[in-house]
Amino acid sequence: MLYILKIKGTKTIPDFVQIRDDQMTLCAYFRLSQQEVGLKKNKLEAESEGIMTLLESIPFGKIHKYYNKNE
Numbered sequence: 001m002l003y004i005l006k007i008k009g010t011k012t013i014p015d016f017v018q019i020r021d022d023q024m025t026l027c028a029y030f031r032l033s034q035q036e037v038g039l040k041k042n043k044l045e046a047e048s049e050g051i052m053t054l055l056e057s058i059p060f061g062k063i064h065k066y067y068n069k070n071e
Contacts, residue, residue: 001067006032008060017055
């Protein structure tokens with residue numbers, strides 16, 4: 001299970017995504033505008049389709065649980 005948080009940026013700071021594991025350890029941190037690159041860099045490309053779909057629908061500032069395909 002992963003926890004996904006979408007963070008709203010400001011005028012000078014872009015929107016970001018945090019992905020944390022079940023111990024709330026930071027696994028990935030990348031710009032929302034560079035989702036594919038960020039997921040690939042953090043070795044989450046197997047889950048990229050599901051995570052990117054979730055990122056389109058969730059609001060900023062809320063933590064959402066994401067269950068891996070093998071769970």
